[in-house]
Amino acid sequence: MCGIIGYLGPKSVVPLLVEGLKKLEYRGYDSAGVAVVDGDEVRVRRVLGKIAVLEDSLRAEPLGGAFGLGHTRWATHGRPNERNAHPHIDCRGEIVIVHNGIIENYLALKGRLREEGHDFRTETDTEVIAHLIEKHFRGDLAAAVRSAAAELEGAFAVAAMAVRDPRKIVAIKKGPPVVVGIGRGETLVSSDLNPILEHTSRIVFLEDGEMAVIGEDGPVFTDFRGSPVEKKVEAIAWNPLMIEKRGFKHFMLKEIYDQPEVIRDTISGRVSLDAGEVLLGEIGLGEDVLGKIRKAVIIACGSSYHAGLAGQLFLESLARIPASVEYASEYRYRDFLLDGDTLAVVISQSGETADTLAALRASKPLCAAVVAVTNVVSSSIAREAHGVLYTHAGPEIGVAATKTFTAQLTALALLALYLGQKKGVLGAEAVVSFLEEMQRLPHKVERVLAKAKAVEELAARFAPFAHFLYLGRWISFPAALEGALKLKEISYIHAEAYAGGEMKHGPIALIDEKMPTLAVVPRDRVYEKMLSNIAEIKARSGYVVAVADEDDAAIAGHVDAVIPVPKAHPLLTPFLTVVPLQLLAYHIASKRGADVDQPRNLAKSVTVE
Ligand code: AGP
Secondary structure, three states: OOEEEEEEOOOOOOHHHHHHHOOOHHHOOEEEEEEEEEOOOOEEEEEEEEHHHHHHHHHHHOOOOOOOEEEEEEEOOOOOOOOOOOOOOOOOOOOOEEEEEEEEEEEHHHHHHHHOOOOOOOEEEEHHHHEEEEEEEOOHHHHHHHHHHHHHHHEEEEEEEEEOOOOOOOEEOOOOOOEEEEOOOEEEEEOOOOOOOOOOEEEOOOOOOOOEEOOEEEEEEEOOOEEEEOOEEOOOOOOOHHHOOOOOHHHHHHHHHHHHHHHHHOOOOEEEOEEEEEEEEHOOOHHHHHOOEEEEEEOHHHHHHHHHHHHHHHHHHHHHHOOEEEHHHHHHHOOOOOOOOOOEEEEEEOOOOOOHHHHHHHHOOOOEEEEEEOOOOOOOOHHHEEEEEEOOOOOOEEEEOOOOOOOOOHHHHHHHHHHHHHOOOOOOHHHHHHHHHHHHHHHHHHHHOHHHHEOOOOOHHOOOOOOEEEEEOHHHHHHHHHHHHHHHHHHHHHEEEHHHHHHHHHHHHOOOOOOEEEEOOOOOHHHHHHHHHHHHHHHOOOOEEEEEEEOOOOOHHHOEEEEEEEOOOHHHHHHHEEEEEEEEEEEEEEEEOOOOOOOOOOOOOOOOO
């Protein structure tokens, strides 16, 4: 998705904007630009391509200015090129804006504005915002932005500046996030925390329908009508170091290695072994609500959906609560039935996925309560749910989810234990026993990571293949799905995951020596059935690699290669089996020279539908 950034303060604005845009790169983009107000002029520099291209341009022709805006564009309307890159200006070049989102009525607005004499230069929806502000501008930028916002339909996070209302940045939010950082004598505005944290940890999150008017004395917050709004200033604990790569070649690899710590951090403070309890009062669901819950619906996209499939099994096995798992992008358009004893569990690491947010809003009035499982404090999904269970994974910069997937598994296991104990189906002894198994996971993941070299060597053999099959049953099916998605999204290789039992219903026709199979086969209730699947594949010249228990001496006789992982409680094996699959995808993609942290066509947070 697009990234916006704005700065007003004493520091040299262009280098600060460029550094900030680098912290937004992970969101995915195809072009970038900055704009500054320099005296009575707006100066704009935009490029097609990466931030490095913008830096080269600025080195060749420096830009000076007292305050400014920056933008990374992920094209939705209008081809990726310099002309369509943000920032965009009005007819006279006195108003400049950056935007994240989609203006759904831009064609109608563009037609009307053209009739009123406005000249358009780009194919974008965004440009209409600059001309609307120009149309309403009478010297007060905030008032003009409010009038423009009243005519916009769709999703927009906008920051604007005007030559004739200098030393001011106005930002508005409806849909995509807007975050304001309040420093000493300086203020920043951005799409997320990453560009802000090295300057200040004092953060305000705008809600839909709110505006920040940033001046020399800091920000003032109002609604779209101009009425003052009281906003809480939050101190965000993430520090810039957490965002750096710490010596790893890519953020994704660092984040794979962060997983032991992330599991520990997501458990920490939420369990009492002495009391035999999971302590999730932070979710904020009252006993009355918890007592009503008889079933659950889990709603998510992508990797979060895969975590939800594991969460479904946690809920039914631990809490004896039936749960369905729904793709948010499908569920929101269905005539779904929910009632007052259903808990909606909405999973989103970014907390900004448009489809997931829309599904939350559609479900909220109909169910007992909505609990968000998210990684970003005060994200839109966090703020609109009844309760939040935060994953403590820290910022995930790689577009491919890794540590946030594992953190979601951790949070969902804790939630299942919590609901099981609240419903009286799990006694203290059972809770303690499972928690002890969970607390062994970080060390077991470390043992998997210690054998990463073997996975890297396997990746070298696999890099040339064009198709892969991933197989798993029961709790290993979500792991297989997640492994296949990792390979697809960072190496651009075709990979399909199937529940093992589905092989005979069609996919087995795919098997030959050109399509290796990754079989996730810990020794659990479906182990024998998985061995049957493997035998069927081997009988058809298929090449099989098994991710299996390290003490399983028999598996090697069934497959071509084994990636061993420590044994774990049957429900907890995905924490271990997913790690080699993440590493395999990473090393195959690296060997293929792919842009691992910012894969083509992908965005870290899909804030448009
Ligand atoms: C996973 O590696 C992808 N980055 C993508 O599928 C992601 O999981 C999906 O877009 C959902 O994002 P969310 O968890 O932020 O809602």
